[in-house]
Amino acid sequence: MSLVSAGGYSFGLLPCRSRRRAKAIAKAALVEARPRAVPALRKSSGSGSVQKVLVGDRADDLQAEARAMARAANASVYSPELLARNYGSRPVQLLRRTLQILVALGSFSLKLLIDQRNGVLDQNKRKRAAELRRIFTRLGPTFVKLGQGLSTRPDICPPEYLEELSELQDALPTFPDAEAFSCIERELGLTLNSIFSSISPSPIAAASLGQVYKAELKYSGQIVAVKVQRPCIEEAIGLDFYLIRGVGFLINKYVDIITTDVVALIDEFASRVYQELNYVQEGQNARRFKKLYADKEDVLVPDIFWDYTSGKVLTMEWVEGVKLNEQVAIESQGLKVLDLVNTGIQCSLRQLLEYGYFHADPHPGNLLATPEGKLAFLDFGMMSETPEEARFAIIGHVVHMVNRDYEAMARDYYALDFLSPDVDVTPIVPALRNFFDDALNSSVSELNFKTIVDGLGAVLYQYPFNVPAYYALILRSLTVLEGLALYADPNFKVLAASYPYFAKRLLTDPNPYLRDALVELLFKDGRFRWNRLENLLVQGRKDRDFSAKDALQPVLKLLLGPEGEELRTLVIKESVRVTEAVVLGAVTDTYNSMPDFMRSLVFTGSRRGPLLMSDTELEKVIELRDQVFRIWGLLRSSENFDPTLLQPILQVLQQPEGRILGGRVVGGITQRLAARLLQQVLRTPATGSASID
Numbered sequence: 001m002s003l004v005s006a007g008g009y010s011f012g013l014l015p016c017r018s019r020r021r022a023k024a025i026a027k028a029a030l031v032e033a034r035p036r037a038v039p040a041l042r043k044s045s046g047s048g049s050v051q052k053v054l055v056g057d058r059a060d061d062l063q064a065e066a067r068a069m070a071r072a073a074n075a076s077v078y079s080p081e082l083l084a085r086n087y088g089s090r091p092v093q094l095l096r097r098t099l100q101i102l103v104a105l106g107s108f109s110l111k112l113l114i115d116q117r118n119g120v121l122d123q124n125k126r127k128r129a130a131e132l133r134r135i136f137t138r139l140g141p142t143f144v145k146l147g148q149g150l151s152t153r154p155d156i157c158p159p160e161y162l163e164e165l166s167e168l169q170d171a172l173p174t175f176p177d178a179e180a181f182s183c184i185e186r187e188l189g190l191t192l193n194s195i196f197s198s199i200s201p202s203p204i205a206a207a208s209l210g211q212v213y214k215a216e217l218k219y220s221g222q223i224v225a226v227k228v229q230r231p232c233i234e235e236a237i238g239l240d241f242y243l244i245r246g247v248g249f250l251i252n253k254y255v256d257i258i259t260t261d262v263v264a265l266i267d268e269f270a271s272r273v274y275q276e277l278n279y280v281q282e283g284q285n286a287r288r289f290k291k292l293y294a295d296k297e298d299v300l301v302p303d304i305f306w307d308y309t310s311g312k313v314l315t316m317e318w319v320e321g322v323k324l325n326e327q328v329a330i331e332s333q334g335l336k337v338l339d340l341v342n343t344g345i346q347c348s349l350r351q352l353l354e355y356g357y358f359h360a361d362p363h364p365g366n367l368l369a370t371p372e373g374k375l376a377f378l379d380f381g382m383m384s385e386t387p388e389e390a391r392f393a394i395i396g397h398v399v400h401m402v403n404r405d406y407e408a409m410a411r412d413y414y415a416l417d418f419l420s421p422d423v424d425v426t427p428i429v430p431a432l433r434n435f436f437d438d439a440l441n442s443s444v445s446e447l448n449f450k451t452i453v454d455g456l457g458a459v460l461y462q463y464p465f466n467v468p469a470y471y472a473l474i475l476r477s478l479t480v481l482e483g484l485a486l487y488a489d490p491n492f493k494v495l496a497a498s499y500p501y502f503a504k505r506l507l508t509d510p511n512p513y514l515r516d517a518l519v520e521l522l523f524k525d526g527r528f529r530w531n532r533l534e535n536l537l538v539q540g541r542k543d544r545d546f547s548a549k550d551a552l553q554p555v556l557k558l559l560l561g562p563e564g565e566e567l568r569t570l571v572i573k574e575s576v577r578v579t580e581a582v583v584l585g586a587v588t589d590t591y592n593s594m595p596d597f598m599r600s601l602v603f604t605g606s607r608r609g610p611l612l613m614s615d616t617e618l619e620k621v622i623e624l625r626d627q628v629f630r631i632w633g634l635l636r637s638s639e640n641f642d643p644t645l646l647q648p649i650l651q652v653l654q655q656p657e658g659r660i661l662g663g664r665v666v667g668g669i670t671q672r673l674a675a676r677l678l679q680q681v682l683r684t685p686a687t688g689s690a691s692i693d
Contacts, residue, residue: 068310071187071189072278072280072281075277076234093239100139108128111131129161132161133147133165140208141237145208145273150165174203174211184226184313187310188308195218196215199213204225210230211230213225214226214318217308228313229277229312248263249263275381279310279381283306283309283314283316285381286316289377299374300370300376300377319370324340340367340375345494347377352394352474357385358470359380361382364480366379390468393412395502396412396513400412406433407425407429431462481494500539500546501543503535506518506540533631534630537551581622585621585626
């Protein structure tokens with residue numbers, strides 16, 4: 001098949017309708033790039049010269065960015081008050097647009113009413129959802145964006161609507177090239193010929209807010225993507241948001257079934273769309289994203305050229321590649337979709353749970369597979385942030401889900417800001433239990449992420465939840481990635497791919513919330529769950545940033561802290577059990593390795609071996625001993641294992657609290673082994689106090 005690269009998007013010889021659709025939804029690769037002074041760097045010699053060049057390069061970059069910011073000084077910012085002043089005095093324009101919207105949405109509402117009266121509302125959900133998607137597309141860019149936003153809101157829309165609206169793409173016709181070229185010259189204050197050696201005569205891609213051209217910079221010969229904003233887009237979007245906000249007030253006042261503050265939701269969404277209208281802001285978003293996440297060799301974030309960027313023009317490094325949902329084209333380059341999806345999952349988890357700054361427009365058109373096998377993130381107009389407390393609450397929520405602690409899961413919704421503190425979570429617990437008891441019949445790693453999202457969505461839809469935008473968007477991002485992976489492997493599970501990151505964070509992060517979550521995961525009913533620790537280590541080692549030296553250090557610090565008395569009691573008990581298991585296991589191994597005649601001499605012909613233990617109890621002893629040895633083996637086999645990781649433990653044990661703890665452990669072991677020895681001497685049945693359990 002003949003392929004033509006379009007900003008990283010490859011179009012084959014498709015049917016006419018398919019080509020139009022592909023071209024409409026594609027977006028050229030947009031990136032943040034500072035001009036590189038490579039020739040100067042090569043001419044310099046010595047570390048001091050290199051440093052001067054880098055500092056100078058950075059200074060030039062900052063100056064170019066400052067000039068771009070000056071060009072965007074008049075960029076619009078969302079303000080409900082300003083919209084009211086601008087459009088409140090234009091009754092004819094308001095009436096015309098209102099009628100257009102009412103006719104479209106009114107006919108849709110009438111169909112819903114008829115469905116309800118005929119008792120086929122649920123039966124026709126899928127059909128009506130598809131109709132709403134088409135209506136939003138016809139109504140223009142504001143409603144396309146609105147539909148995309150609603151597709152991430154399980155607290156507002158039923159699952160059928162979520163799925164249909166998630167298919168919305170920025171499918172709009174192009175505007176005249178002459179207007180685009182005029183905008184470039186007006187915004188940058190330069191002629192087209194002075195900037196570019198060449199530029200495509202027509203757009204490579206068209207989106208709701210702008211369209212993209214492929215060009216070659218005159219000063220460097222570098223290929224770039226030039227995004228140009230649609231003329232009068234601010235006027236159209238401002239008018240629509242003014243009208244939609246008025247509808248939001250009516251919904252808040254008269255529609256009881258929707259518990260979310262619709263006006264606040266509209267304001268939040270509108271502010272994000274207005275941010276997309278400022279292309280300098282998008283460039284700054286890309287630069288920040290690159291600094292945080294492009295430190296990995298398999299993640300690519302394109303560069304921005306500030307000297308050719310303004311509020312309405314964005315010039316970025318061109319990225320060759322293929323959209324992540326074009327599996328055949330990706331595999332024809334010798335790449336694997338699943339490898340790229342895994343990269344996307346790990347990067348998304350870092351966005352959500354590490355720095356909290358993430359890409360908020362995560363559809364497949366914004367993810368490219370480059371020929372080098374990198375995953376390129378594109379289009380940074382819409383970004384969002386996760387509050388720090390919510391990042392840790394999400395990890396804790398996963399722990400509670402694994403433990404099937406539904407009461408704790410329900411309480412997590414306060415920390416996640418899903419529920420106000422005055423809402424009683426008691427009625428929510430049975431709904432969580434009913435869903436997760438069925439879903440968790442399989443191991444968590446085998447769960448389909450979409451199943452969990454849909455199940456939680458059903459719960460959220462029935463109760464007074466207000467899902468923050470950051471959470472809804474990141475869920476959508478992971479769901480999109482899983483959907484892409486399922487095309488390549490129907491058995492792929494995004495949770496299984498996410499486990500290594502969660503395990504690493506639990507084992508190594510000193511944050512008090514995560515430290516408590518780890519303790520909660522490892523200890524239950526006064527017993528240490530060695531199988532959980534082993535599983536965490538097995539999974540955590542799969543994450544390339546896992547450090548054996550850091551593993552369990554947070555728990556050690558808690559153990560010897562002022563609030564660790566309860567944990568110290570549990571650890572003492574568990575240390576005694578483990579030591580006893582090691583000693584008794586060694587005795588059993590020694591006995592089994594002896595010739596028969598020596599066994600009878602040493603142990604006076606006992607048929608039951610050297611220890612007065614039942615077969616079941618002995619199996620538990622050996623199982624515990626072997627599990628502890630396996631865990632130690634996992635730590636030792638880590639690439640970054642260093643015996644000095646034990647040094648902090650030895651240092652801690654030398655402190656007064658450590659010596660006290662060590663003394664209590666030694667005392668417990670002595671008592672336990674003495675009881676065992678006395679049993680063997682007297683040959684009395686094993687008592688419960690001496691049992692390994």
